[in-house]
Amino acid sequence: MTEKNISRRTVLKLMGAVAGAAALGTLPQLTGCHKNEQDVRSSDVQPEAPSDAKAFATKRIVLFFTGTGNCLYVAKSLSDAPVSIPQAMKKGEFEYEAEEIGIVYPIYGQMPPNMVRKFMKQAKLKCRYLFAVATYGNVKGGSVEVFQRIAGEYGLKFDYIATLLMVDNWLPMYDMSEQVKLDKKIDENLAAIKADIDTNKKYIEPVSDEEHQKAESLYQRTEGIFLPDGVHAKAEEWFTITDRCISCGICVRICPRSNYRIEVEQAVTSGECELCLACVHACPHKAIQLTKGEKNPNARFRNPNVKSSEIQRANNQHQS
Ligand SMILES: Cc1cc2nc3c(=O)[nH]c(=O)nc-3n(C[C@H](O)[C@H](O)[C@H](O)COP(=O)(O)O)c2cc1C
Known part of the structure; x- marks a missing residue:
């Protein structure tokens, strides 16, 4: 940056x-x-x-x-x-x-x-x-x-x-x-x-x-994240995946940048990130946390009129 x-x-x-x-x-x-x-x-x-x-x-x-x-x-x-x-x-x-x-x-x-x-x-x-x-x-x-x-x-x-x-x-x-x-x-x-x-x-x-x-x-x-030319974030710096991860793969499907993969039964993330936080909010086990801390690591959000599967379909970069 x-x-x-x-x-x-x-x-x-x-x-x-x-x-x-x-x-x-x-x-x-x-x-x-x-x-x-x-x-x-x-x-x-x-x-x-x-x-x-x-x-x-x-x-x-x-x-x-x-x-x-x-x-x-x-x-x-x-x-x-x-x-x-x-x-x-x-x-x-x-x-x-x-x-x-x-x-x-x-x-x-x-x-x-x-x-x-x-x-x-x-x-x-x-x-x-x-x-x-x-x-x-x-x-x-x-x-x-x-x-x-x-x-x-x-x-x-x-x-x-x-x-x-x-x-x-x-x-x-x-x-x-x-x-x-x-x-x-x-x-x-x-x-x-x-x-x-x-x-x-x-x-x-x-x-x-x-x-x-x-x-x-x-x-x-x-400062440093939201600059005139766009959002600057790297997935590996922003997110920590805890051992609560059960490799369900929702993060893999919901990331619009295809930044997640499953390695040895654990999700791993890296790459240029939109910072949309879809991965963090959608993880059913709250296994993905913000590395720099957050207001309430136990509370997550999804619009009540939308299913997780709909967001996954919208963002999934792996489906044909
Ligand atoms: C990276 C990021 C930056 C945001 N910046 C702002 C902001 O500057 N002002 C604001 O009011 N909301 C901000 N928000 C909140 C979102 O704009 C808001 O929750 C939006 O409705 C989320 O839409 P979505 O559910 O379709 O992702 C931000 C959210 C994220 C993830």
Whole structure:
């Protein structure tokens, strides 16, 4: 991690610079949700003529990334057949065409996960309406601006970006047994977002001064991990596998980076990590612990509307 010496202020500056430029209108003009000229440009679209409506065979595609099911729950609420970004990456499927395309992702230190970022870089999305929903648990800070900046770099122009407060699965700071007791009005807020998207509302959630300030304190605590170019973590440094491991293989199947393997009847992990914590939360024996410590090593979380098998299917890099 060569950027480790970068100062917090520099990080915030880098993260905010392009967003600020966008606010001032100094960014190059972006062209709808697409990257090449023959694609339809959402910002150019006028009220649709019936012939236009036939142009897309599919009404809506929702792409998602999830560690503990929050984003899968949101994606399932917006689409009957959401598409897993880890599976799309594995299969090299980057071209999608529909009337409406959406990305649902968890906020990691104000940013989308690395895999979402990489997917967006390669994606070719043809649509009339491009939307994103970012889930988070406590401090969203300047996430919407950061996401817009990244999308802009990859030629994607979003019509709608909203955040949704859900259970915070960040184990270093939160006790899951406490988190699940908080009433975050998830379904009420999700219904409002769904209504917006169903009516193709154009809206980019603003970032308040207070959120910018909260972002500053967030970076005081997480320096070195969440840098402007993404999340920096290595599985072998973050996770300790205790002798409670019974080699059930759930970690092998649930890791979207394929970082786990079973060796001599014990799970072993190494490699560049998304830090989604899917492995830690899903281990039925709580055998995977955070090496640097956590708020409550005995409490784990999975969105109650999502099965472990669904997250495994979404993330598994070993299935054909
Ligand atoms: C590595 C990591 C970083 C996170 N950073 C933030 C953050 O900066 N702000 C926040 O409010 N929540 C943060 N969270 C919480 C998640 O965004 C939140 O729990 C999300 O809904 C999880 O979605 P999932 O269940 O689909 O994985 C973080 C979680 C992880 C694992």
